[in-house]
Amino acid sequence: MKLLFINACIRDKESRTLSLARNFLSKYKENNKDVEIKELVLNDEKINPILNTSLKERDKLIKNKEYENKFFSYAREFASADKIVIAAPCWDYSFPSILKVYIENICVLGLTFKYNTKGNTSTGLSKFSSLLYITTIGGYPCDKTYIKNIASFFGNGKYYSVYAKGLDIVGNDINGIINKAKKRLDKISKVF
Numbered sequence: 001m002k003l004l005f006i007n008a009c010i011r012d013k014e015s016r017t018l019s020l021a022r023n024f025l026s027k028y029k030e031n032n033k034d035v036e037i038k039e040l041v042l043n044d045e046k047i048n049p050i051l052n053t054s055l056k057e058r059d060k061l062i063k064n065k066e067y068e069n070k071f072f073s074y075a076r077e078f079a080s081a082d083k084i085v086i087a088a089p090c091w092d093y094s095f096p097s098i099l100k101v102y103i104e105n106i107c108v109l110g111l112t113f114k115y116n117t118k119g120n121t122s123t124g125l126s127k128f129s130s131l132l133y134i135t136t137i138g139g140y141p142c143d144k145t146y147i148k149n150i151a152s153f154f155g156n157g158k159y160y161s162v163y164a165k166g167l168d169i170v171g172n173d174i175n176g177i178i179n180k181a182k183k184r185l186d187k188i189s190k191v192f
């Protein structure tokens with residue numbers, strides 16, 4: 001069983017989101033010895049945004065069904081994973097832009113999604129049976145719809161999310177918030 005861990009925790013060792021994600025993954029591994037975890041550290045990847053030239057190149061490759069092209073390596077990896085965990089802090093009411101760039105790169109017609117013959121609806125082609133989004137937020141408001149929507153666009157696996165909020169608010173019980181998130185992640189790890 002292949003689990004793809006998309007690590008968009010830019011602060012790396014200092015990241016509280018990453019520490020929650022590592023905690024989840026070790027619990028999950030304890031209960032699922034057969035799981036093979038592939039970690040994609042977005043900090044270390046050379047992923048390019050889709051710009052005018054690359055958009056044209058991509059459209060040509062898709063038209064010719066050249067799905068083995070290296071252009072699609074992230075999309076192939078995403079589409080074939082059984083489980084997906086994404087960890088990213090809340091940045092600017094959303095998440096670090098490298099995660100959006102990654103998502104642009106995996107949005108590939110014919111690999112991660114397709115349109116029906118009439119072209120008026122889409123179906124996800126990605127295999128995942130569960131997808132988990134882990135985030136931590138300094139304050140409280142943060143968009144909760146985007147990752148959920150994009151997950152259901154890519155596939156019909158079950159969606160889970162953990163939002164640990166208020167971590168930079170003076171006077172908040174930070175350990176309490178983190179422990180609550182860990183407990184929720186422990187519960188998810190049993191059904192994921």
Ligand SMILES: Cc1cc2nc3c(=O)[nH]c(=O)nc-3n(C[C@H](O)[C@H](O)[C@H](O)COP(=O)(O)O)c2cc1C
Nearest residue numbers: 011015016017089090091092093136137138139140
């Ligand atoms: C560049 C940047 C942007 C941020 N934007 C927001 C934001 O829009 N809303 C918010 O509540 N907190 C924001 N924060 C605070 C982080 O969400 C918070 O500290 C989070 O726990 C950081 O996660 P990490 O420890 O995994 O890096 C921001 C922090 C940084 C560094």
